Amino acid sequence: MKNLISMRDLSKEEILYFMEIARKIENGEINPDMNRKVAALMFYEPSTRTHFSFATAMKKMSGQTITMRGSVNSSVSKGETFADTLQTIAQYADIIVIRTAVEGSARYASEIVDVPVVNAGDGANQHPTQALLDLYSIIKTQGTLENLTIGVAGDLKFGRTVHSLVQAMSDFNPKFKFISPSFLKMPSYIKDDLKEKNIEFEELEEIDKKIDELDILYVTRVQKERFADLEDYEKAKGSYTLKKSMLDNVKDNFKVMHPLPRVGEIQTDVDDTKYAYYFPQAKNGVFMRQAIISILLGGLDETIES
Amino acid sequence: MKQLKVDAIKNGTVIDHIQAGKGLIIADFLKTGRGNVMMIGMNLQSKSFGKKDIIKIENKTLTSIEMSSIALISPKATITKIKDFKIEGKKKVELQNEIESLIICPNPKCITNMDEVNSVFYVTQDENNVVRCKYCEKKYSVDEIKIRI
Numbered sequence: 001m002k003n004l005i006s007m008r009d010l011s012k013e014e015i016l017y018f019m020e021i022a023r024k025i026e027n028g029e030i031n032p033d034m035n036r037k038v039a040a041l042m043f044y045e046p047s048t049r050t051h052f053s054f055a056t057a058m059k060k061m062s063g064q065t066i067t068m069r070g071s072v073n074s075s076v077s078k079g080e081t082f083a084d085t086l087q088t089i090a091q092y093a094d095i096i097v098i099r100t101a102v103e104g105s106a107r108y109a110s111e112i113v114d115v116p117v118v119n120a121g122d123g124a125n126q127h128p129t130q131a132l133l134d135l136y137s138i139i140k141t142q143g144t145l146e147n148l149t150i151g152v153a154g155d156l157k158f159g160r161t162v163h164s165l166v167q168a169m170s171d172f173n174p175k176f177k178f179i180s181p182s183f184l185k186m187p188s189y190i191k192d193d194l195k196e197k198n199i200e201f202e203e204l205e206e207i208d209k210k211i212d213e214l215d216i217l218y219v220t221r222v223q224k225e226r227f228a229d230l231e232d233y234e235k236a237k238g239s240y241t242l243k244k245s246m247l248d249n250v251k252d253n254f255k256v257m258h259p260l261p262r263v264g265e266i267q268t269d270v271d272d273t274k275y276a277y278y279f280p281q282a283k284n285g286v287f288m289r290q291a292i293i294s295i296l297l298g299g300l301d302e303t304i305e306s
Numbered sequence: 307m308k309q310l311k312v313d314a315i316k317n318g319t320v321i322d323h324i325q326a327g328k329g330l331i332i333a334d335f336l337k338t339g340r341g342n343v344m345m346i347g348m349n350l351q352s353k354s355f356g357k358k359d360i361i362k363i364e365n366k367t368l369t370s371i372e373m374s375s376i377a378l379i380s381p382k383a384t385i386t387k388i389k390d391f392k393i394e395g396k397k398k399v400e401l402q403n404e405i406e407s408l409i410i411c412p413n414p415k416c417i418t419n420m421d422e423v424n425s426v427f428y429v430t431q432d433e434n435n436v437v438r439c440k441y442c443e444k445k446y447s448v449d450e451i452k453i454r455i
Contacts, residue, residue, distance in 0.1 A: 006443060082421050104417040104441025123415050125442050189445050 003110040003117045004292055006126045007164050012171040015135065019145075021291040021300065022136050022284070032294035034063030039293065040093035041067045042086075043120070044100040049260060049282070050120050050129070054097050057289035066093065083112050090115050095297055098122075116296040124160050130259060131164035133288040134218070137281040138169075141255045142215055145172040153179035153207050153240050154220030154265060156186040161259045162220055163190060170194065176201035177210050181236045184226060206239050208246040215251060217242070219258045219265050237264070244269040257281050312347040318364040320386040321376060323352065328380045329359025335375060335453050342366050355382070371408060375453050377401040378409075378429070378437070401429055409437065410452045416442035427451075 001014065010018075024030045039058045043051055046069065055065045068089070082105070089096060090113035098106050099120040106119030106126075121127040139145050150169060152162050156178055166176065167190070176194070178186045178201060185203060194201055204210060211217065219242060227233040241264060242256065258266060258278040270276050294300055324332060329346050336344075343364040352358040368376075368385060376383050377399035387394040405427045411418045418425040418441055426440035438445045 008443065101415070102417050102420055103413060103415045104423075104439065104443070107441050108417050108421070108423050123442070125444075 001295060003106075003119075004128050004296060005107050005110055005117065005119045007128050007131050007168045008126075010128075010168075015132070015168065015171070016145075018132050018288065018291055018295065019136055019139050021295060022132075022287045023140075025290050025294075026284075026287040030300065032061050032290065032300060034058060034061035034293065034297065037061075037063040037094045037297060038092065039063060039065045040089045040096045041065055041120075042089060042096060042098045043067065043069050044098075044102075044105075045121070046070065047099055047121065050099060053282070053285045054118075054120065054129075054289050054293075056286050057293060060286065061290055061294065063293075082108075086113050089113075095293060118292060118296065121160065124158055124163075127160050127164050129285075129289055129292055130161050131168045132292065133281070133285040134161075134165050134257065134259070135168055136288050137255075137257060137277060137284045138216055140284065141277060142253060145169065147173050148215040149175045149177070149213055151177040151179055151207075151211065151214045151217040152186075152220075153217065153242075155184045155222045155226060156180040156220075157184040158226070159220045162186075162218065165218060166190060166194070170197055170199060174199060177204055177214065178202070179204045179207050179209075179240060181205065181222070181240070184222065207242055211246055212249045212251065215253055215255075217254070217256050219256060219262070221261070221263055221265060240265060242266045242270055244273060247273060247275055250275065311350060312345045312360055312362055314391060315343070315345075315362045315364045315388055316391055318342070318362065318366050318388055319368055320388060321361040321363075321368075322358070322384045322386060323355060323380075324359040324361065324376075324383045325380040326355070326357035326359055329361055331379055332359075332376055332383075333361055336361075336363065336366075336372065373399050374402055374405060375408060378405070378448055378451075378453075403429055405429060405437070408453055410454050411439045411442060411444070412446055412450055412452070413439065413442045413444050416444070418442075425454075 041051055041054055058065050086109050093115060095116045097118045097120050098109055101123045103123035103125040106117060106122045110117040119126055119128055135145060142148055156162055224233055254275050255277040256270060256275050260278055260282060326349050329348050333346050345362045347360040349357045350360060373385060381401055383399050384396060385399060386396045407424045409425055409427045411425050416439060417423050427437040428440060430436045436445050436447055
């Protein structure tokens with residue numbers, strides 16, 4: 001595997017291979033060495049967390065990073081094309097991590113440079129490193145990815161994180177509960193895919209309605225800007241805010257996940273319960289990104305069993 | 307003698323077995339306002355299709371890009387070359403799995419609409435004729451896309 005662009009490109013075996021390498025890195029069984037390797041972190045769109053997570057992953061393996069932020073103060077503002085910028089950066093770096101608002105830009109980047117490219121989010125399209133760290137968090141807490149009941153709450157219409165997650169979980173016979181205000185429902189092209197694959201799903205408007213059936217509740221942010229009327233926002237807010245009092249009868253293995261940052265979708269009193277998993281989830285992101293970088297740059301003894 | 311509803315042509319191309327209602331879309335992108343005589347028959351009776359559209363264009367041979375576009379819009383259409391009122395060759399249009407450059411991605415945030423990147427679409431071979439952009443990965447039905455001519 002040379003690039004990581006979309007979850008669509010990964011087979012079930014490849015997904016599980018990423019899980020295995022992340023686990024071995026976390027346990028200290030393997031210790032990839034990126035000494036003298038440079039990762040270029042090209043962030044055309046700001047993302048503190050994803051940037052920090054990649055930078056930490058690289059530094060933990062004794063590697064170095066160079067960073068480009070936004071298009072201000074860079075050659076982009078001087079009129080250089082995206083392709084030229086990439087080809088130049090590819091002369092300096094061993095691997096390129098790219099984040100943009102333009103959909104398909106990571107795929108395009110992978111076609112024009114020789115070094116591996118990692119998609120760190122391309123607009124509303126894909127965010128595969130987030131999907132893989134989410135899957136890693138699920139397998140760590142549940143012991144398996146198979147046959148789980150997963151609630152996905154928040155902005156299901158525009159949230160690429162949830163789209164990638166649903167797509168990635170589809171190989172593992174899940175049941176989904178989609179919880180959102182009616183105008184932020186899961187898009188029909190994703191629901192059609194699920195129907196094609198005979199995957200069971202249900203659409204709900206209240207977060208606590210079927211919470212006792214869930215193994216995982218994946219909460220995402222609902223942005224105020226999505227609402228035409230702020231009054232509607234205030235009204236709707238209550239129906240997808242997770243509170244401690246809703247957790248009285250949840251399953252013992254139940255975990256709450258969130259890609260962060262949260263803005264009130266999970267009340268802070270949930271943090272002290274054994275069900276809160278969003279901060280460990282962020283930590284898992286570093287192990288997963290170490291795994292991704294070392295798999296793409298090679299140097300691991302392991303190979304994918306075909 | 308059988309009466310033709312759409313006049314025969316001496317030289318040119320007949321696009322037959324077009325799904326009823328799609329004839330005008332095909333006529334539109336073939337842009338034969340350039341002078342070729344074009345006749346369009348709509349909702350004609352067909353034994354195997356029920357209703358069909360038909361297009362006859364004088365003095366024109368279709369390019370392979372035009373043929374793929376027709377395949378995309380009406381997969382069961384047939385193309386017949388006519389020379390001196392006689393059928394010279396007849397074939398069904400074929401849909402390629404991958405269509406390069408032809409389709410304009412309807413997604414304004416797609417890189418193919420921002421940079422000088424050739425669009426590539428994958429076609430799903432089913433009744434619905436859905437295409438998916440290689441870059442932004444969005445799926446569109448054939449009715450939603452625009453064709454670059």
